[in-house]
Amino acid sequence: xxxxxxxxxxxxxxxxxxxxxxVRRVGLTGTRAEVASEAIRRxxxxxxxxxxxxxxxxxxxxxxxxxxxxxxxxAGDFDDLRPLVLTGDLLQFRRYAEAExxxxxxxxxxxxxxxxxxxxxxxxxxxxxxxxxxxxxxARVTADPELRIALAAPTGKAAARLTASIGARLSAIDAPxxxxxxxxxxxxxxHRLLSYRAADDHFRFNQERPLGEDLVIVDEAxxxxxxxxxxxxxxxxxxxxxxLVGDHHQLASVDTGDxxxxxxxxxxxxxxxxxxxxxxxxxxxxxxxxxASGIRAGQIDEAVEILMHGGHxxxxxxxxxxxxxxxxxxxxxxxxxxxxxxxxxxxxxxLDGVRILCAERKGTFGVTGLNAIVERWGARRGxxxxxxxxxxxxxxxxxxxxxxxxFNGDLGVCWRDGGRTEVHFATPDGGTRHLPVERxxxxxxxxxxxxxxxxxxxxxxxxxxxxxxESRLLTRELIYTGLTRAxxxxxxxxxxxxxxxxxxxxASRASGLGAQL
Numbered sequence: 001x002x003x004x005x006x007x008x009x010x011x012x013x014x015x016x017x018x019x020x021x022x023v024r025r026v027g028l029t030g031t032r033a034e035v036a037s038e039a040i041r042r043x044x045x046x047x048x049x050x051x052x053x054x055x056x057x058x059x060x061x062x063x064x065x066x067x068x069x070x071x072x073x074x075a076g077d078f079d080d081l082r083p084l085v086l087t088g089d090l091l092q093f094r095r096y097a098e099a100e101x102x103x104x105x106x107x108x109x110x111x112x113x114x115x116x117x118x119x120x121x122x123x124x125x126x127x128x129x130x131x132x133x134x135x136x137x138x139a140r141v142t143a144d145p146e147l148r149i150a151l152a153a154p155t156g157k158a159a160a161r162l163t164a165s166i167g168a169r170l171s172a173i174d175a176p177x178x179x180x181x182x183x184x185x186x187x188x189x190x191h192r193l194l195s196y197r198a199a200d201d202h203f204r205f206n207q208e209r210p211l212g213e214d215l216v217i218v219d220e221a222x223x224x225x226x227x228x229x230x231x232x233x234x235x236x237x238x239x240x241x242x243x244l245v246g247d248h249h250q251l252a253s254v255d256t257g258d259x260x261x262x263x264x265x266x267x268x269x270x271x272x273x274x275x276x277x278x279x280x281x282x283x284x285x286x287x288x289x290x291x292a293s294g295i296r297a298g299q300i301d302e303a304v305e306i307l308m309h310g311g312h313x314x315x316x317x318x319x320x321x322x323x324x325x326x327x328x329x330x331x332x333x334x335x336x337x338x339x340x341x342x343x344x345x346x347x348x349x350x351l352d353g354v355r356i357l358c359a360e361r362k363g364t365f366g367v368t369g370l371n372a373i374v375e376r377w378g379a380r381r382g383x384x385x386x387x388x389x390x391x392x393x394x395x396x397x398x399x400x401x402x403x404x405x406x407f408n409g410d411l412g413v414c415w416r417d418g419g420r421t422e423v424h425f426a427t428p429d430g431g432t433r434h435l436p437v438e439r440x441x442x443x444x445x446x447x448x449x450x451x452x453x454x455x456x457x458x459x460x461x462x463x464x465x466x467x468x469x470e471s472r473l474l475t476r477e478l479i480y481t482g483l484t485r486a487x488x489x490x491x492x493x494x495x496x497x498x499x500x501x502x503x504x505x506x507a508s509r510a511s512g513l514g515a516q517l
Contacts, residue, residue, distance in 0.1 A: 015044040022083055026073045036072055039065040043084070043091055051510040052096040052226055052257050056089045065091075090512050096256060097512055099230040104516035106233040107263065110242070111272050117238075120221075121245045122264055123276030124292055125484045129245050130162075132276065133217055134169035136243070140215060141179050150213040151187035154223040154253075156400075156407025158456030160426070162187040162219045189407055190218065190228060191400060194235050198402070205235040214240055220456045221246035226257035226513075249296050250481045252509060254452050262513040269517070287312025288483060288490060295480045300503045308496055315483070317492040317499060320365070320468065324373045330491040331356070331463045335374065335447075338392065339381055344415045344424035345432050351394050351413065353460035356448035357482045359473045359502075365465050370448035389437050391416040395423060396446035396453060404439050409453065411446060451482040462486035466494025466502070474502035 019040035023033045038061070039054075046054050056062035066086065069075035075084035075091065078101065085097035092100075110118035123129050140147055151166065153159040163186050170180055193211070195204035205211050216236060218224070221244040224232070236242055244260065252258035263269045282289035287310055294303035307317035321327050328335065334354025341347035356374070360366035375385045384390055393414040400407045412423040414437070422434040423443075448465075464482045467474060479502050483490050492499065 015041045018044050022074060028072045032068050032072060035064055035068040036074055039069055043093065046510065047093065047256055050252060050256055052100060053090045053092045053510045053512050055510050056091055087512060087515065092512055096226055099226050100513045101516050102230055103233060104513060107517065108268060111269055116272050117241045118272050119243045120264060120273045121243065122248050122273060124247055124249065124296060126282055127276035127278045129276060130165040131169050133245060134166055134173060137183055138175045138179055141182050145182060147215060148213045149184055150193055150216045151184050152190050152193045152216065153187055153219045154190055155409035155456050156189055157409040158220040159187040159189050161456060190232060194231060203231055203235065207234045210237045211235050216240065217243045217245065219245045222248055222250045222260045223253050223455055224259055225253035225255035226259060229259045249477065251452060251455060251477045252507065257511055258509045259513065262511055266514055266517045285314040285488065287315025288486060291315050292480065292484050295476060295503065300500065303503060304496065304500055307492055314489045319495065320493045324377060327373065327493065328377055331461055334461050339378060339383060344413055347392060347413045348426050348432065351411065355459040356463045356465060357451050357454055357485060358448060358465045359451060359467055359471055359478055361450060365467055367448050367450055370465060371445045374447040389414050389421050394446040395443040396449060397441060397443055399441040401441040404435055406440065409456065451478050454485050455481060457485060458487050459485055460488050462490040464490055464492045466492065466498050470498055470501045475505045475507040476503050477507040479503055
Protein backbone atom coordinates (compact mmCIF):
# COMPACT_ATOMS: atom_id res chain seq x y z
CA UNK A 1 0.00 0.00 0.00
CA UNK A 2 1.42 3.37 -1.01
CA UNK A 3 0.12 6.69 0.24
CA UNK A 4 -0.07 9.77 -1.97
CA UNK A 5 -1.98 12.95 -1.23
CA UNK A 6 -5.28 12.97 -3.19
CA UNK A 7 -6.24 15.78 -5.56
CA UNK A 8 -7.62 18.35 -5.77
CA UNK A 9 -8.90 19.28 -2.31
CA UNK A 10 -5.43 19.65 -0.81
CA UNK A 11 -3.95 21.77 -3.55
CA UNK A 12 -2.39 25.04 -2.44
CA UNK A 13 -1.74 28.41 -3.99
CA UNK A 14 1.62 27.37 -5.48
CA UNK A 15 0.11 24.37 -7.25
CA UNK A 16 -2.72 26.51 -8.60
CA UNK A 17 -0.38 29.28 -9.75
CA UNK A 18 1.90 26.83 -11.56
CA UNK A 19 -1.02 25.19 -13.34
CA UNK A 20 -2.47 28.54 -14.35
CA UNK A 21 0.87 29.78 -15.68
CA UNK A 22 1.51 26.70 -17.86
CA VAL A 23 -2.04 26.57 -19.19
CA ARG A 24 -1.98 30.27 -20.05
CA ARG A 25 1.38 29.87 -21.80
CA VAL A 26 -0.07 27.44 -24.37
CA GLY A 27 -3.36 29.32 -24.70
CA LEU A 28 -5.78 26.65 -23.48
CA THR A 29 -9.27 27.82 -22.48
CA GLY A 30 -12.55 26.40 -21.26
CA THR A 31 -12.87 22.71 -20.41
CA ARG A 32 -9.46 21.87 -21.87
CA ALA A 33 -7.83 24.41 -19.57
CA GLU A 34 -9.63 22.91 -16.56
CA VAL A 35 -8.54 19.37 -17.46
CA ALA A 36 -4.91 20.41 -18.04
CA SER A 37 -4.86 22.43 -14.81
CA GLU A 38 -6.16 19.45 -12.83
CA ALA A 39 -3.40 17.22 -14.21
CA ILE A 40 -0.66 19.79 -13.50
CA ARG A 41 -1.92 20.41 -9.96
CA ARG A 42 -1.92 16.67 -9.38
CA UNK A 43 1.68 16.43 -10.57
CA UNK A 44 2.70 19.41 -8.43
CA UNK A 45 1.13 17.90 -5.31
CA UNK A 46 2.82 14.56 -6.03
CA UNK A 47 6.20 16.29 -6.35
CA UNK A 48 5.67 18.03 -3.00
CA UNK A 49 5.02 14.58 -1.52
CA UNK A 50 8.37 13.35 -2.85
CA UNK A 51 7.22 11.71 -6.09
CA UNK A 52 9.06 12.66 -9.26
CA UNK A 53 6.24 11.30 -11.43
CA UNK A 54 2.53 10.55 -11.56
CA UNK A 55 1.50 7.12 -12.83
CA UNK A 56 -1.41 7.81 -15.15
CA UNK A 57 -2.87 4.32 -14.78
CA UNK A 58 -3.56 5.24 -11.14
CA UNK A 59 -5.64 8.25 -12.15
CA UNK A 60 -9.37 8.02 -13.06
CA UNK A 61 -9.08 10.77 -15.67
CA UNK A 62 -5.87 9.45 -17.20
CA UNK A 63 -7.14 9.23 -20.79
CA UNK A 64 -8.54 12.74 -20.79
CA UNK A 65 -5.39 14.12 -19.15
CA UNK A 66 -3.13 12.42 -21.67
CA UNK A 67 -5.11 13.61 -24.70
CA UNK A 68 -5.48 17.20 -23.45
CA UNK A 69 -1.85 17.61 -22.38
CA UNK A 70 -0.48 16.25 -25.66
CA UNK A 71 -2.90 18.08 -27.96
CA UNK A 72 -2.52 21.28 -25.95
CA UNK A 73 1.28 21.27 -26.34
CA UNK A 74 2.01 20.77 -22.66
CA ALA A 75 3.37 17.21 -22.71
CA GLY A 76 5.47 15.11 -25.05
CA ASP A 77 8.53 12.91 -25.08
CA PHE A 78 12.05 14.05 -24.23
CA ASP A 79 12.69 15.46 -27.71
CA ASP A 80 9.55 17.64 -27.79
CA LEU A 81 10.96 20.17 -25.29
CA ARG A 82 7.59 20.68 -23.65
CA PRO A 83 7.23 21.52 -19.93
CA LEU A 84 5.92 18.04 -19.12
CA VAL A 85 7.45 14.73 -20.21
CA LEU A 86 5.17 11.77 -20.88
CA THR A 87 6.97 8.42 -21.08
CA GLY A 88 4.55 5.50 -21.28
CA ASP A 89 2.27 6.00 -18.28
CA LEU A 90 4.67 8.28 -16.38
CA LEU A 91 3.96 12.01 -16.34
CA GLN A 92 6.79 14.23 -15.05
CA PHE A 93 7.98 17.80 -14.93
CA ARG A 94 10.81 18.09 -17.44
CA ARG A 95 13.35 19.15 -14.81
CA TYR A 96 12.96 15.88 -12.90
CA ALA A 97 12.62 13.65 -15.97
CA GLU A 98 15.86 14.99 -17.42
CA ALA A 99 17.66 14.75 -14.06
CA GLU A 100 16.63 11.10 -13.73
CA UNK A 101 17.73 10.35 -17.28
CA UNK A 102 21.16 11.87 -16.60
CA UNK A 103 21.44 9.90 -13.33
CA UNK A 104 20.57 6.68 -15.15
CA UNK A 105 23.06 7.34 -17.95
CA UNK A 106 25.90 8.11 -15.53
CA UNK A 107 25.09 5.18 -13.25
CA UNK A 108 24.98 2.76 -16.19
CA UNK A 109 28.32 4.07 -17.42
CA UNK A 110 29.82 3.59 -13.96
CA UNK A 111 28.56 0.05 -13.33
CA UNK A 112 28.82 -1.55 -16.80
CA UNK A 113 32.34 -0.47 -17.76
CA UNK A 114 35.44 -2.63 -17.55
CA UNK A 115 36.33 -0.96 -14.23
CA UNK A 116 33.18 -0.12 -12.18
CA UNK A 117 33.46 3.36 -10.60
CA UNK A 118 30.40 3.07 -8.31
CA UNK A 119 29.87 1.03 -5.13
CA UNK A 120 26.84 1.02 -2.84
CA UNK A 121 27.12 -0.18 0.75
CA UNK A 122 23.76 -0.64 2.43
CA UNK A 123 22.69 -2.05 5.77
CA UNK A 124 20.74 -1.27 8.91
CA UNK A 125 22.01 0.57 12.00
CA UNK A 126 24.99 -1.19 13.52
CA UNK A 127 25.58 -3.41 10.49
CA UNK A 128 29.16 -2.19 10.14
CA UNK A 129 28.84 0.37 7.33
CA UNK A 130 31.26 2.87 8.89
CA UNK A 131 33.76 0.13 9.72
CA UNK A 132 33.62 -1.01 6.11
CA UNK A 133 34.21 2.56 4.91
CA UNK A 134 37.22 2.94 7.22
CA UNK A 135 38.73 -0.33 6.02
CA UNK A 136 38.21 0.64 2.41
CA UNK A 137 39.89 4.00 2.95
CA UNK A 138 42.89 2.49 4.73
CA ALA A 139 43.33 -0.14 2.01
CA ARG A 140 43.05 2.40 -0.78
CA VAL A 141 45.40 4.97 0.79
CA THR A 142 47.92 2.24 1.63
CA ALA A 143 47.91 1.13 -2.00
CA ASP A 144 48.01 4.69 -3.35
CA PRO A 145 49.35 7.32 -0.91
CA GLU A 146 48.53 10.10 -3.38
CA LEU A 147 44.82 9.18 -3.55
CA ARG A 148 42.61 12.22 -3.02
CA ILE A 149 39.52 11.42 -0.92
CA ALA A 150 36.40 13.40 0.01
CA LEU A 151 33.93 12.43 2.74
CA ALA A 152 30.44 13.91 2.53
CA ALA A 153 26.86 13.63 3.77
CA PRO A 154 23.58 15.38 2.88
CA THR A 155 23.31 17.43 6.12
CA GLY A 156 25.64 19.12 8.55
CA LYS A 157 24.56 16.82 11.38
CA ALA A 158 25.19 13.71 9.27
CA ALA A 159 28.58 15.08 8.17
CA ALA A 160 29.60 15.71 11.79
CA ARG A 161 28.55 12.17 12.74
CA LEU A 162 30.51 10.73 9.83
CA THR A 163 33.59 12.69 10.89
CA ALA A 164 33.37 11.36 14.45
CA SER A 165 32.52 7.80 13.37
CA ILE A 166 35.34 7.51 10.85
CA GLY A 167 37.82 8.84 13.40
CA ALA A 168 36.67 6.27 15.95
CA ARG A 169 36.82 3.39 13.46
CA LEU A 170 40.30 4.35 12.28
CA SER A 171 41.46 4.23 15.89
CA ALA A 172 39.73 0.90 16.44
CA ILE A 173 41.43 -0.75 13.46
CA ASP A 174 44.74 0.87 14.46
CA ALA A 175 45.36 2.61 11.15
CA PRO A 176 49.03 3.71 10.75
CA UNK A 177 49.73 7.38 11.46
CA UNK A 178 51.04 8.01 7.95
CA UNK A 179 47.80 6.62 6.50
CA UNK A 180 45.59 8.64 8.86
CA UNK A 181 47.46 11.79 7.90
CA UNK A 182 46.26 11.38 4.30
CA UNK A 183 42.60 10.84 5.20
CA UNK A 184 40.30 13.90 5.37
CA UNK A 185 39.85 15.08 8.94
CA UNK A 186 36.34 16.37 8.31
CA UNK A 187 33.36 15.28 6.26
CA UNK A 188 31.50 18.01 4.38
CA UNK A 189 27.93 18.53 3.33
CA UNK A 190 27.35 17.75 -0.34
CA HIS A 191 26.51 21.42 -0.84
CA ARG A 192 29.90 22.40 0.53
CA LEU A 193 31.69 19.65 -1.40
CA LEU A 194 30.24 20.96 -4.67
CA SER A 195 30.68 24.58 -3.53
CA TYR A 196 27.10 25.78 -3.69
CA ARG A 197 26.59 29.41 -4.74
CA ALA A 198 23.42 30.85 -3.26
CA ALA A 199 23.62 33.97 -5.45
CA ASP A 200 22.78 32.04 -8.65
CA ASP A 201 21.59 28.71 -7.17
CA HIS A 202 24.38 26.77 -8.88
CA PHE A 203 27.37 24.67 -7.90
CA ARG A 204 30.93 25.74 -8.64
CA PHE A 205 31.88 22.14 -9.37
CA ASN A 206 29.91 20.57 -12.21
CA GLN A 207 30.35 18.68 -15.48
CA GLU A 208 32.49 21.45 -16.98
CA ARG A 209 34.53 21.91 -13.79
CA PRO A 210 34.71 18.51 -12.04
CA LEU A 211 35.95 17.76 -8.55
CA GLY A 212 39.62 16.91 -8.15
CA GLU A 213 39.07 13.99 -5.77
CA ASP A 214 39.74 10.43 -6.92
CA LEU A 215 37.35 8.86 -4.41
CA VAL A 216 34.15 10.41 -3.00
CA ILE A 217 32.34 8.64 -0.16
CA VAL A 218 28.84 9.84 0.74
CA ASP A 219 27.10 8.62 3.90
CA GLU A 220 23.33 8.71 4.64
CA ALA A 221 22.73 8.37 0.90
CA UNK A 222 19.02 7.59 1.40
CA UNK A 223 18.60 11.32 2.09
CA UNK A 224 19.91 12.39 -1.33
CA UNK A 225 17.15 13.66 -3.62
CA UNK A 226 17.00 13.52 -7.42
CA UNK A 227 18.42 16.96 -8.13
CA UNK A 228 21.26 16.59 -5.62
CA UNK A 229 22.26 13.17 -6.98
CA UNK A 230 22.21 14.62 -10.48
CA UNK A 231 24.54 17.42 -9.39
CA UNK A 232 26.85 15.05 -7.51
CA UNK A 233 27.26 12.62 -10.41
CA UNK A 234 27.78 15.49 -12.85
CA UNK A 235 30.65 16.87 -10.74
CA UNK A 236 32.64 13.63 -10.65
CA UNK A 237 35.45 12.96 -13.09
CA UNK A 238 34.76 9.93 -15.27
CA UNK A 239 37.68 8.09 -13.69
CA UNK A 240 36.74 9.04 -10.11
CA UNK A 241 35.11 6.47 -7.85
CA UNK A 242 31.90 7.05 -5.88
CA UNK A 243 30.83 5.04 -2.83
CA LEU A 244 27.27 5.59 -1.61
CA VAL A 245 26.55 4.41 1.93
CA GLY A 246 23.14 4.20 3.57
CA ASP A 247 20.11 2.22 4.65
CA HIS A 248 17.56 1.98 1.86
CA HIS A 249 14.90 0.83 4.35
CA GLN A 250 14.94 4.27 5.95
CA LEU A 251 12.91 7.25 4.85
CA ALA A 252 13.82 8.66 1.49
CA SER A 253 14.84 12.27 0.99
CA VAL A 254 12.63 15.03 2.33
CA ASP A 255 12.73 16.38 -1.22
CA THR A 256 11.89 14.61 -4.47
CA GLY A 257 12.75 11.01 -5.24
CA ASP A 258 14.05 7.82 -3.65
CA UNK A 259 17.32 7.52 -5.51
CA UNK A 260 19.17 5.09 -3.24
CA UNK A 261 16.17 2.76 -3.05
CA UNK A 262 15.72 2.77 -6.82
CA UNK A 263 19.40 2.01 -7.37
CA UNK A 264 19.62 -0.79 -4.80
CA UNK A 265 16.50 -2.48 -6.18
CA UNK A 266 17.50 -2.36 -9.86
CA UNK A 267 19.24 -5.41 -11.42
CA UNK A 268 21.58 -3.20 -13.48
CA UNK A 269 23.05 -1.85 -10.23
CA UNK A 270 22.92 -5.06 -8.17
CA UNK A 271 26.52 -6.15 -8.98
CA UNK A 272 27.93 -3.08 -7.23
CA UNK A 273 25.72 -3.32 -4.12
CA UNK A 274 27.14 -4.73 -0.88
CA UNK A 275 24.47 -5.50 1.73
CA UNK A 276 25.68 -5.76 5.33
CA UNK A 277 23.49 -7.82 7.65
CA UNK A 278 25.33 -7.70 10.97
CA UNK A 279 23.95 -5.96 14.04
CA UNK A 280 26.65 -4.58 16.31
CA UNK A 281 24.79 -1.53 17.62
CA UNK A 282 21.82 -3.32 19.17
CA UNK A 283 23.59 -6.30 20.71
CA UNK A 284 22.35 -5.18 24.13
CA UNK A 285 18.93 -4.07 22.84
CA UNK A 286 17.13 -7.22 21.67
CA UNK A 287 13.80 -5.42 21.45
CA UNK A 288 14.99 -2.71 19.05
CA UNK A 289 16.96 -5.28 17.07
CA UNK A 290 13.97 -7.59 16.76
CA UNK A 291 11.54 -4.85 15.74
CA ALA A 292 13.95 -3.40 13.18
CA SER A 293 14.62 -6.82 11.71
CA GLY A 294 10.91 -7.60 11.53
CA ILE A 295 10.10 -4.34 9.78
CA ARG A 296 12.90 -4.81 7.24
CA ALA A 297 11.59 -8.30 6.47
CA GLY A 298 8.00 -7.09 6.19
CA GLN A 299 6.96 -9.21 9.18
CA ILE A 300 4.48 -6.73 10.60
CA ASP A 301 2.77 -9.06 13.09
CA GLU A 302 6.11 -10.02 14.61
CA ALA A 303 7.23 -6.40 14.92
CA VAL A 304 3.95 -5.37 16.58
CA GLU A 305 4.06 -8.36 18.91
CA ILE A 306 7.56 -7.42 20.12
CA LEU A 307 6.52 -3.83 20.80
CA MET A 308 3.17 -4.64 22.39
CA HIS A 309 3.89 -7.85 24.31
CA GLY A 310 7.58 -8.67 23.98
CA GLY A 311 8.45 -7.60 27.51
CA HIS A 312 11.66 -5.89 26.38
CA UNK A 313 12.79 -2.89 28.42
CA UNK A 314 14.48 -1.35 25.38
CA UNK A 315 11.44 -1.38 23.02
CA UNK A 316 7.79 -1.14 24.01
CA UNK A 317 4.51 0.36 22.87
CA UNK A 318 2.16 1.96 25.38
CA UNK A 319 -1.30 3.50 24.95
CA UNK A 320 -1.26 7.27 24.60
CA UNK A 321 -1.82 8.71 28.11
CA UNK A 322 -4.41 11.33 28.95
CA UNK A 323 -2.17 13.64 31.00
CA UNK A 324 0.95 15.57 30.05
CA UNK A 325 2.98 14.23 32.96
CA UNK A 326 2.14 10.67 32.00
CA UNK A 327 3.04 11.34 28.38
CA UNK A 328 6.54 12.50 29.35
CA UNK A 329 7.04 9.92 32.12
CA UNK A 330 9.09 7.48 29.96
CA UNK A 331 11.75 10.15 29.33
CA UNK A 332 11.35 12.28 32.47
CA UNK A 333 14.80 11.34 33.75
CA UNK A 334 16.44 12.44 30.49
CA UNK A 335 14.53 15.72 30.48
CA UNK A 336 15.51 16.35 34.11
CA UNK A 337 19.15 15.90 33.08
CA UNK A 338 18.68 18.70 30.53
CA UNK A 339 17.36 21.02 33.25
CA UNK A 340 20.32 20.19 35.50
CA UNK A 341 23.01 20.86 32.88
CA UNK A 342 25.34 23.63 34.03
CA UNK A 343 27.17 24.32 30.75
CA UNK A 344 26.16 24.41 27.07
CA UNK A 345 28.32 21.36 26.44
CA UNK A 346 26.58 19.42 29.21
CA UNK A 347 23.21 20.51 27.86
CA UNK A 348 24.05 19.31 24.35
CA UNK A 349 25.19 15.99 25.79
CA UNK A 350 21.93 15.70 27.73
CA LEU A 351 19.92 16.49 24.59
CA ASP A 352 21.74 13.73 22.72
CA GLY A 353 20.49 11.42 25.44
CA VAL A 354 16.78 12.02 24.91
CA ARG A 355 14.43 13.13 22.13
CA ILE A 356 10.73 13.11 21.27
CA LEU A 357 9.97 12.09 17.69
CA CYS A 358 6.69 12.27 15.84
CA ALA A 359 5.25 11.98 12.35
CA GLU A 360 3.57 15.36 12.00
CA ARG A 361 4.50 18.98 12.58
CA LYS A 362 1.15 20.32 13.80
CA GLY A 363 -1.40 19.19 16.33
CA THR A 364 -1.26 17.99 19.93
CA PHE A 365 0.84 14.97 18.98
CA GLY A 366 2.88 16.88 16.41
CA VAL A 367 6.07 18.89 16.89
CA THR A 368 4.33 22.12 17.91
CA GLY A 369 2.04 20.46 20.44
CA LEU A 370 4.72 18.27 21.99
CA ASN A 371 7.21 21.15 22.27
CA ALA A 372 4.53 23.12 24.12
CA ILE A 373 3.90 20.17 26.45
CA VAL A 374 7.60 19.96 27.34
CA GLU A 375 7.82 23.71 27.89
CA ARG A 376 4.84 23.64 30.27
CA TRP A 377 6.39 20.64 32.05
CA GLY A 378 9.68 22.54 32.34
CA ALA A 379 8.01 25.73 33.53
CA ARG A 380 6.61 23.84 36.52
CA ARG A 381 10.22 22.90 37.33
CA GLY A 382 11.68 26.38 37.03
CA UNK A 383 12.38 26.64 33.29
CA UNK A 384 11.53 30.22 32.28
CA UNK A 385 10.08 29.97 28.76
CA UNK A 386 8.48 33.41 28.57
CA UNK A 387 11.14 34.76 26.20
CA UNK A 388 11.49 33.25 22.72
CA UNK A 389 15.24 32.79 23.22
CA UNK A 390 14.89 31.29 26.67
CA UNK A 391 17.81 29.76 28.56
CA UNK A 392 18.31 26.07 27.64
CA UNK A 393 16.00 26.24 24.62
CA UNK A 394 17.07 23.51 22.13
CA UNK A 395 16.86 24.73 18.54
CA UNK A 396 17.00 23.02 15.18
CA UNK A 397 18.45 24.94 12.23
CA UNK A 398 16.13 24.94 9.21
CA UNK A 399 18.41 26.30 6.47
CA UNK A 400 22.05 26.30 5.38
CA UNK A 401 24.10 29.39 6.22
CA UNK A 402 27.63 28.97 4.88
CA UNK A 403 28.78 32.29 6.31
CA UNK A 404 27.80 31.29 9.83
CA UNK A 405 28.79 27.67 9.13
CA UNK A 406 25.49 26.25 10.39
CA PHE A 407 23.41 23.91 8.31
CA ASN A 408 19.93 22.50 7.96
CA GLY A 409 19.47 19.88 10.69
CA ASP A 410 22.12 21.22 13.09
CA LEU A 411 21.06 21.15 16.75
CA GLY A 412 22.01 23.95 19.10
CA VAL A 413 21.11 25.16 22.58
CA CYS A 414 20.30 28.72 23.61
CA TRP A 415 22.42 29.82 26.56
CA ARG A 416 22.11 33.09 28.50
CA ASP A 417 25.15 34.16 30.47
CA GLY A 418 26.22 37.57 31.73
CA GLY A 419 23.67 39.44 29.67
CA ARG A 420 24.59 37.62 26.45
CA THR A 421 22.26 35.27 24.63
CA GLU A 422 24.01 32.86 22.27
CA VAL A 423 23.32 29.52 20.65
CA HIS A 424 25.97 26.83 21.12
CA PHE A 425 26.64 23.97 18.69
CA ALA A 426 28.73 20.86 19.18
CA THR A 427 31.96 20.61 17.17
CA PRO A 428 33.57 17.41 15.83
CA ASP A 429 36.49 17.75 18.26
CA GLY A 430 34.15 17.41 21.25
CA GLY A 431 33.89 21.13 22.01
CA THR A 432 31.30 23.78 21.21
CA ARG A 433 31.08 26.92 19.12
CA HIS A 434 28.57 29.70 19.65
CA LEU A 435 26.80 32.37 17.65
CA PRO A 436 24.66 35.36 18.65
CA VAL A 437 21.00 34.62 18.03
CA GLU A 438 20.70 37.38 15.42
CA ARG A 439 23.32 35.63 13.29
CA UNK A 440 21.28 32.44 12.89
CA UNK A 441 19.04 31.43 10.00
CA UNK A 442 15.52 30.20 10.77
CA UNK A 443 15.34 27.82 13.73
CA UNK A 444 12.59 25.89 15.53
CA UNK A 445 12.33 24.59 19.09
CA UNK A 446 13.62 21.02 19.21
CA UNK A 447 12.48 19.22 22.35
CA UNK A 448 10.42 17.32 19.79
CA UNK A 449 11.14 16.90 16.09
CA UNK A 450 9.76 15.01 13.12
CA UNK A 451 11.30 11.68 12.24
CA UNK A 452 12.31 13.23 8.90
CA UNK A 453 14.39 15.84 10.73
CA UNK A 454 15.99 13.15 12.92
CA UNK A 455 17.63 11.35 10.00
CA UNK A 456 21.37 11.19 10.45
CA UNK A 457 21.03 11.48 14.24
CA UNK A 458 21.08 9.08 17.19
CA UNK A 459 19.70 9.58 20.70
CA UNK A 460 20.09 7.55 23.86
CA UNK A 461 16.35 7.33 24.49
CA UNK A 462 13.52 8.06 22.08
CA UNK A 463 9.88 8.74 22.85
CA UNK A 464 8.07 8.09 19.56
CA UNK A 465 4.57 9.61 19.70
CA UNK A 466 2.18 8.28 17.05
CA UNK A 467 -0.67 10.38 15.64
CA UNK A 468 -4.00 9.89 17.37
CA UNK A 469 -5.44 8.30 14.25
CA GLU A 470 -4.21 6.84 10.99
CA SER A 471 -2.15 9.33 9.00
CA ARG A 472 -0.81 9.33 5.46
CA LEU A 473 2.54 10.41 6.93
CA LEU A 474 2.85 7.33 9.12
CA THR A 475 4.52 4.64 7.02
CA ARG A 476 6.70 1.58 7.53
CA GLU A 477 9.81 3.54 6.55
CA LEU A 478 9.03 6.39 8.94
CA ILE A 479 8.40 4.03 11.87
CA TYR A 480 11.59 2.07 11.10
CA THR A 481 13.63 5.28 10.92
CA GLY A 482 12.15 6.63 14.16
CA LEU A 483 12.68 3.41 16.12
CA THR A 484 16.28 3.04 14.99
CA ARG A 485 17.24 6.55 16.10
CA ALA A 486 17.34 5.12 19.64
CA UNK A 487 20.62 3.71 20.93
CA UNK A 488 19.38 2.36 24.28
CA UNK A 489 15.60 2.51 24.53
CA UNK A 490 12.54 3.49 22.53
CA UNK A 491 9.01 3.92 23.84
CA UNK A 492 6.19 4.15 21.31
CA UNK A 493 3.04 5.92 22.48
CA UNK A 494 -0.15 5.27 20.57
CA UNK A 495 -2.88 2.85 19.64
CA UNK A 496 -1.92 -0.53 18.23
CA UNK A 497 -4.30 -0.14 15.27
CA UNK A 498 -2.55 3.12 14.32
CA UNK A 499 0.84 1.41 14.66
CA UNK A 500 -0.28 -1.58 12.60
CA UNK A 501 -1.79 0.65 9.88
CA UNK A 502 1.44 2.63 9.66
CA UNK A 503 3.57 -0.49 9.38
CA UNK A 504 1.28 -1.77 6.62
CA UNK A 505 1.71 1.39 4.51
CA UNK A 506 4.86 1.85 2.45
CA ALA A 507 6.31 5.16 1.39
CA SER A 508 7.18 4.01 -2.12
CA ARG A 509 7.54 6.89 -4.53
CA ALA A 510 6.54 7.15 -8.17
CA SER A 511 9.68 7.72 -10.23
CA GLY A 512 11.04 7.39 -13.73
CA LEU A 513 14.54 6.40 -12.59
CA GLY A 514 13.92 2.66 -12.69
CA ALA A 515 12.58 2.83 -16.24
CA GLN A 516 15.51 5.01 -17.31
CA LEU A 517 17.99 2.52 -15.83
